[in-house]
Amino acid sequence: MTQEFLNKINILGNDLGCFITVDAERSLTQAKAADARRAAGNAGLLTGVPLAHKDIFCAEGWLTTCGSRMLSNFVSPYDAHVVERCNAAGMVTLGKTNMDEFAMGSSNETSYFGPVRNPWNHDTVPGGSSGGSAAAVAARLAPAATGTDTGGSIRQPAALTGICGLKPTYGLVSRYGMIAFASSLDQAGPMARTAEDLGLLLNVMVGHDPRDSTSLERPAEDYNRDLAKPLKGLRVGLPQEFFAEGLSAGVRHAVEAAVGEYRKLGATVVDISLPNMELSVAVYYVLAPAEASSNLSRFDGVRYGHRAAAYTDLLDMYKRSRAEGFGAEVKRRILIGTYVLSHGYYDAYYIRAQKLRRLIARDFAEAFKQCDVIMGPTSPTTAFRLGEKSADPVQMYLSDIYTIAVNLAGLPGMSIPCGFDSSGLPVGLQIIGNYFDEARMLNVAHQYQLATDWHQRAPAGAQ
Amino acid sequence: MKWEVVIGLETHAQLSTVSKIFSGAPTAFGAAPNTQACGVDIALPGVLPVLNTGAVERAIRFGLAVGAKINSPSIFARKNYFYPDLPKGYQISQFEKPIVEGGSVTIQVGDAEKTVRLTRAHLEEDAGKSLHEDFRGQTGIDLNRAGTPLLEIVTEPDMRSADEAVAYAKALHALVRWIDVCDGNMQEGSFRCDANVSVRPAGTQELGTRREIKNLNSFRFLQQAIEYEVRWQICEIEDGRTIQQATVLFDPETGETRMMRTKEDAHDYRYFPDPDLLPLEVTAERIAAVRDAMPVLPEVRREQFCAQFGLTPYDASLLTASRELADYFSTAAEGGDEKTGKLCANWISGALSARLNEEALDIGQSRVTARELRGLVDRIADGTISGKMARDVFDAMWAGEGDADAIIAAKGLKQISDGGEIEKIVDQVLAANARQVADFKAGKEKAFNSLVGQVMKASRGKANPQQVNDILRSKLAG
Numbered sequence: 033m034t035q036e037f038l039n040k041i042n043i044l045g046n047d048l049g050c051f052i053t054v055d056a057e058r059s060l061t062q063a064k065a066a067d068a069r070r071a072a073g074n075a076g077l078l079t080g081v082p083l084a085h086k087d088i089f090c091a092e093g094w095l096t097t098c099g100s101r102m103l104s105n106f107v108s109p110y111d112a113h114v115v116e117r118c119n120a121a122g123m124v125t126l127g128k129t130n131m132d133e134f135a136m137g138s139s140n141e142t143s144y145f146g147p148v149r150n151p152w153n154h155d156t157v158p159g160g161s162s163g164g165s166a167a168a169v170a171a172r173l174a175p176a177a178t179g180t181d182t183g184g185s186i187r188q189p190a191a192l193t194g195i196c197g198l199k200p201t202y203g204l205v206s207r208y209g210m211i212a213f214a215s216s217l218d219q220a221g222p223m224a225r226t227a228e229d230l231g232l233l234l235n236v237m238v239g240h241d242p243r244d245s246t247s248l249e250r251p252a253e254d255y256n257r258d259l260a261k262p263l264k265g266l267r268v269g270l271p272q273e274f275f276a277e278g279l280s281a282g283v284r285h286a287v288e289a290a291v292g293e294y295r296k297l298g299a300t301v302v303d304i305s306l307p308n309m310e311l312s313v314a315v316y317y318v319l320a321p322a323e324a325s326s327n328l329s330r331f332d333g334v335r336y337g338h339r340a341a342a343y344t345d346l347l348d349m350y351k352r353s354r355a356e357g358f359g360a361e362v363k364r365r366i367l368i369g370t371y372v373l374s375h376g377y378y379d380a381y382y383i384r385a386q387k388l389r390r391l392i393a394r395d396f397a398e399a400f401k402q403c404d405v406i407m408g409p410t411s412p413t414t415a416f417r418l419g420e421k422s423a424d425p426v427q428m429y430l431s432d433i434y435t436i437a438v439n440l441a442g443l444p445g446m447s448i449p450c451g452f453d454s455s456g457l458p459v460g461l462q463i464i465g466n467y468f469d470e471a472r473m474l475n476v477a478h479q480y481q482l483a484t485d486w487h488q489r490a491p492a493g494a495q
Numbered sequence: 496m497k498w499e500v501v502i503g504l505e506t507h508a509q510l511s512t513v514s515k516i517f518s519g520a521p522t523a524f525g526a527a528p529n530t531q532a533c534g535v536d537i538a539l540p541g542v543l544p545v546l547n548t549g550a551v552e553r554a555i556r557f558g559l560a561v562g563a564k565i566n567s568p569s570i571f572a573r574k575n576y577f578y579p580d581l582p583k584g585y586q587i588s589q590f591e592k593p594i595v596e597g598g599s600v601t602i603q604v605g606d607a608e609k610t611v612r613l614t615r616a617h618l619e620e621d622a623g624k625s626l627h628e629d630f631r632g633q634t635g636i637d638l639n640r641a642g643t644p645l646l647e648i649v650t651e652p653d654m655r656s657a658d659e660a661v662a663y664a665k666a667l668h669a670l671v672r673w674i675d676v677c678d679g680n681m682q683e684g685s686f687r688c689d690a691n692v693s694v695r696p697a698g699t700q701e702l703g704t705r706r707e708i709k710n711l712n713s714f715r716f717l718q719q720a721i722e723y724e725v726r727w728q729i730c731e732i733e734d735g736r737t738i739q740q741a742t743v744l745f746d747p748e749t750g751e752t753r754m755m756r757t758k759e760d761a762h763d764y765r766y767f768p769d770p771d772l773l774p775l776e777v778t779a780e781r782i783a784a785v786r787d788a789m790p791v792l793p794e795v796r797r798e799q800f801c802a803q804f805g806l807t808p809y810d811a812s813l814l815t816a817s818r819e820l821a822d823y824f825s826t827a828a829e830g831g832d833e834k835t836g837k838l839c840a841n842w843i844s845g846a847l848s849a850r851l852n853e854e855a856l857d858i859g860q861s862r863v864t865a866r867e868l869r870g871l872v873d874r875i876a877d878g879t880i881s882g883k884m885a886r887d888v889f890d891a892m893w894a895g896e897g898d899a900d901a902i903i904a905a906k907g908l909k910q911i912s913d914g915g916e917i918e919k920i921v922d923q924v925l926a927a928n929a930r931q932v933a934d935f936k937a938g939k940e941k942a943f944n945s946l947v948g949q950v951m952k953a954s955r956g957k958a959n960p961q962q963v964n965d966i967l968r969s970k971l972a973g
Contacts, residue, residue: 090541103540110534112541209541216770244543245772323770326573329584330538334636346634350577373575373765382767 034063034082034124041127041173044493049148050168052087053095054127062124069122078236079122084174086165087128088135089220090209091115094125098211099133099143099161102331102338102357112209113241114178114220121236126174130164133359134328135185135213137161138431141422142361149418150193151491152457156415159189159431165223166193172494176224176233180210182217183316184410184435187447190223191410191460194449194489196477197223198230201467202442203248206241212327214320215246217439226487227448227477231256234470250468258475264298266476269403271306274434280413282453287409290450290461290480294407297479302403306395311388312437313429318372318385319440325369331357364425393441400466405476409434410447410460434462444470448477449486458489496733497697500725501705502660502690503652506667507645508677509621509685510553516620516644517544517587524683528626528637536642538582543771546571550644553676554594554618555777555785557646560674560792561613563598565782568774571618575765579636580623588647590766593617594775600650600670601794602662603812611663612651619645646676652691652702657721661714664688668714673793673818687712692724694732703728704738708745708752720745724752796821804828804836813844819858826865827872838872846889863892871899879903880910881960912959914966917950920958921966924949935971943967 038056045051059082066080090096090108092115097103111119118125132142140148140163148163150156151171158167162179166189169177179186181199190197198221205220212218222233234255241247270291275284291301333339333353340352358366372381399406411431421428438445443464450461461480465473481487515522518535535542558565572590595616602609621643626635648667654660668686671677679686688711693703708724711717723745728738740758745751768774793815800811800821814824820843827839847868851861863871871888874880880888880903891902903909911917925932928949934942950963 090539096540098540106540108541109539207541208543211540212543212771214770243545245545246770322767326575326585326765326767329575329577330540330582332577332579332584334579335537335582336539346579370765373767375763375765378765378767 033080034059034126037082037126037174041168044171044173045168047149047154048151048167048171048173049130049146050164050171050173051084051127052097052099052130052143052145052164055094058093059124059126062119066122066124076121078232080124081122081176082124082126082174083118083233084126084129084165084168084177085115085118086131086162086177086179088131088180088211089115089128089178090211091125091128094128096128096211097145098135099131099145100357100359100362101144102354103211104144104338106337108209110209113206113239113243114237115209117236117239118178123236129162129168129177132161132163132185133362134211134324135161135180135182135218136324136361136365138184138188138428139416139418139421140164140189141418142359144359147418150415150457151494152194153415153455156417156457157192159192159411159415161185161189162197162223163189166190166195166197169193169195169223169225170491170494172490176222176229178220178233178237179223180213180218180220181435181439181445182213182219182320183439184432186221186223187410187435187445187460187462188432190447191449191462192415192458194458194460194486194491195223195225196227196230196446196448196487197221198234198446198470198473199438199444200234200238200470201444202439203246204238204250204468204470206239206244206247208241208243208247212323214323215327216323217316217320219439227474227481228256228259230446230477231259231474234474253471255471255474258471259478261475261479262298263294263476263479266294266297266299266405267302267403268294268299269302269304269399269406271304271309271399271406271408273306273309274408278412278430278433279409280453282414282455283409283412283459286451286453286459287407287461291407293480293483297483304399304402304406306392306399306437308388308391308395309437312392312440313433315385315388315392315440316432316436317368317429318381319389321365321369322373322382323369325366325373328358328362328366333357361425389440392437396437396441396443396464404466405469405473406464408462408464410462411435414453414455414457414459438464443467444473446473446477448480449489450480450484451486452489458486498694498729499697499699500655500657500721501652501693501695501702502654502656502721503705504650504654504660504663505689505691506648506664507621507687508648508667508671510550510644510646510676511678512547512549512553512644514547514549515642516547516550516618518642520642522643524680526639528635529639532623532638532641536582536638538584544587544769546772546775547644550618551594551775551777552785553644554616554646555782556674556789557616557648557671557676558595558598559782559786559789560670561595561598561600561616563613563616564596565777566592566594566596567777568592569594569617569777570774571769571772572766573769576762578622578625579634580625580638580641582623582638582641586620586622587769587772588619589617594777600663600666602659602666603809604659604662606809608808609659611653611659614649614651616646616648619647621645652693657718657725660690660721661718664714664717669793669816674790681712684712688717690717690721690724692721692728693738694725694728704740706738706740706752707742709742709755711745716745716747719747719750720752723750727752790818793818793821800824800836800840804831804840805833806837806840810840810844814840817858823858823861823865827869829869831869831872835869835872835876838875839869842868842872842889846886850893862895863889867892867898874899874903878910878912878959880908881956884908884910884956909957910959911954911957912962914962917954917958917962917966920950920953921963921970924953925970932971943971
């Protein structure tokens with residue numbers, strides 16, 4: 033199975049730019065070990081199943097670049113917790129997927145290793161930052177992949193490539209070994225073709241890790257335990273703010289149709305409001321860059337990573353190494369973050385943003401008194417053209433307008449395919465659950481996938 | 496003009512945990528460079544800090560020992576700046592909400608007692624070390640020290656002289672060792688002070704502009720640095736210049752302080768709460784558990800010693816310089832009366848301390864145990880030997896010749912306290928020294944001392960000096 037996927041990656045991978053690193057030898061060694069485990073009779077459900085890891089996860093012996101020139105020479109000496117757990121389950125690493133540099137981007141265009149193309153239309157972006165993982169799954173180059181989601185980086189590319197992606201409740205999946213972008217928002221999650229597959233991979237990824245102080249200690253659960261539950265009586269909340277100005281007609285149409293399908297499945301629809309949601313992009317672009325500006329300080333050319341070839345003194349080494357090592361978007365966010373944390377601005381930006389973050393979380397808490405899940409579009413548009421928004425950061429940032437609030441509140445959110453726009457590009461339906469309600473969300477998604485076949489559609493050329 | 500000196504101290508006490516504050520790497524001193532730094536310490540991509548509960552426990556113990564408030568929650572914050580020996584590009588510290596707030600330390604300056612108020616004490620990690628030698632123009636980085644747990648203890652500007660600052664530093668040093676939170680090894684940098692120094696016209700309230708002297712790792716340097724800095728600041732002001740807020744370094748070679756940076760080029764550290772670490776909650780139960788395990792504090796022991804044995808506060812403070820010393824005294828004086836207690840105190844602070852110093856030994860390594868010392872003191876107290884003879888006995892005890900009684904017997908040192916016997920010697924001396932007797936009677940008091948000396952000599956030092964005095968006086972008066 034691994035060999036088969038490697039062959040496909042060989043044929044299609046280069047065109048799409050999904051992978052930064054493929055190492056057939058390593059993958060096949062793992063696959064053989066999985067075979068041996070199977071033969072020995074101690075295989076798990078996913079033993080031998082290949083998957084791709086976003087290149088933000090450290091994997092021992094693998095080049096781990098985070099999409100950046102800064103780490104273009106960094107071979108990780110250790111495994112991230114997520115990688116460790118996948119390995120322990122006997123899963124085979126197919127390769128490391130392309131991503132926006134340090135997960136900063138919504139189109140996968142900020143990668144040092146070049147853009148990823150959307151398998152549905154090679155002139156459009158796959159979304160980001162987990163664009164490589166999304167495109168690989170969509171193009172059937174991998175049955176599943178890991179992603180990370182700081183402001184929508186799993187859900188938005190899942191939506192734009194017509195696959196499923198889930199960002200769990202903050203703290204469920206250990207961040208250990210996942211290169212930090214914005215620590216209080218970052219959360220890893222599964223990307224796959226069906227809700228059921230998401231659940232299988234989520235079962236592997238979730239688990240307490242004492243090496244991450246924000247990792248939660250909870251009893252293990254089977255996230256697929258409720259898949260078969262009928263949806264009768266399910267209360268679906270539709271936030272009016274998700275259907276306001278800025279939402280493209282094609283997306284609106286598909287999402288409304290999906291909601292109609294849910295009514296048919298027995299759900300009742302409740303109109304809700306998230307009044308502070310409109311602030312979420314502004315809040316996010318204070319807090320995430322603030323944390324990032326500090327998280328990325330360790331990339332200084334001193335101990336590992338890119339160091340300028342020539343420099344006059346220490347300060348010059350820092351300046352040149354970081355100027356050469358980081359791309360424009362990363363630099364922009366470091367600058368914003370440094371600014372909002374600076375003396376005299378901290379209260380006006382960082383502290384205010386933290387207060388608003390609590391208000392946004394409270395909106396959701398209020399909403400969940402009236403409904404069991406919240407639904408809406410994942411992204412305001414379908415996949416946009418390569419280069420279309422790369423010159424306008426604000427437009428780019430707005431493509432995460434429906435996903436960011438979920439990260440700010442620490443809630444679980446997912447995207448599943450729910451149709452296509454008039455150009456034949458996939459539309460994603462976002463399902464937001466209450467804290468630790470992943471099993472219910474997967475149930476909600478799975479029942480929809482039993483009734484529809486959007487998740488089975490594949491782009492041309494993908495087998 | 497008369498000037499008043501105002502000093503506040505910031506002390507970094509390295510907490511005595513086996514592993515680092517945010518990683519499992521060992522904290523042992525003196526290992527080969529970079530052999531005690533793990534992925535977290537060298538800040539690999541993706542690694543995360545995990546708080547060492549031992550460091551928290553020690554911070555709480557310190558807070559309780561100084562009567563401070565233990566904040567719950569306290570918040571870890573990132574202090575951002577670039578330096579090669581700071582691997583993450585930020586130091587994890589506590590900024591707005593430290594774990595320990597308030598409290599005080601009582602100091603003894605001569606016979607006066609004074610209270611120095613503490614502002615706060617917070618947990619933080621140490622940086623690594625930059626090595627500028629031996630790298631052919633390049634700089635080497637040793638990250639063994641990176642992540643070592645520190646408690647930074649900050650005072651209010653309550654000290655008014657270098658002597659007070661040193662007394663505070665010594666009291667704090669004794670305290671952190673007493674409660675086992677820091678080994679206090681100053682050569683290894685486990686206890687180091689920064690001194691904020693300013694001067695103001697005596698009688699005024701407003702604080703002068705301060706300069707901060709960094710990284711003073713001995714009490715002597717602390718004293719010298721402050722004294723120099725105070726003279727320098729007064730000279731500057733008296734010469735019509737103003738003091739600029741600055742950070743300065745003390746050069747032990749020249750005994751001078753020199754400017755490192757001014758306020759203008761001070762860093763903007765961009766502190767913000769560390770999102771990798773949750774707010775640190777400390778439950779009342781946890782505080783109670785730390786309190787229950789706390790040794791009796793030096794202040795309490797001092798008061799006990801004064802009350803039970805009538806020691807002066809000064810003597811009591813000497814004996815409570817360390818827990819081992821206080822225990823030694825307690826054992827030695829146990830069950831004794833005031834006289835015994837005072838004698839024990841004098842012997843410990845005198846001859847015993849001198850010997851320990853000479854041989855660079857700790858009280859725990861003393862060649863004379865507390866009970867053995869008591870044996871000696873008992874023989875002094877009951878008049879068996881004089882204080883002078885006791886010195887010889889003590890030396891013999893130190894040399895391992897046995898306990899006090901055995902040595903007194905073996906050397907025949909027993910004091911002559913038999914009145915009749917002394918009287919006989921006195922009579923012989925008076926008979927043989929008619930001239931001194933005449934001198935004394937003519938009013939020359941000196942002659943009396945000479946006669947005492949003669950008697951002591953004739954008894955080969957064994958006569959009880961007090962009795963010799965009394966008998967001689969009565970005979971000469973008669």
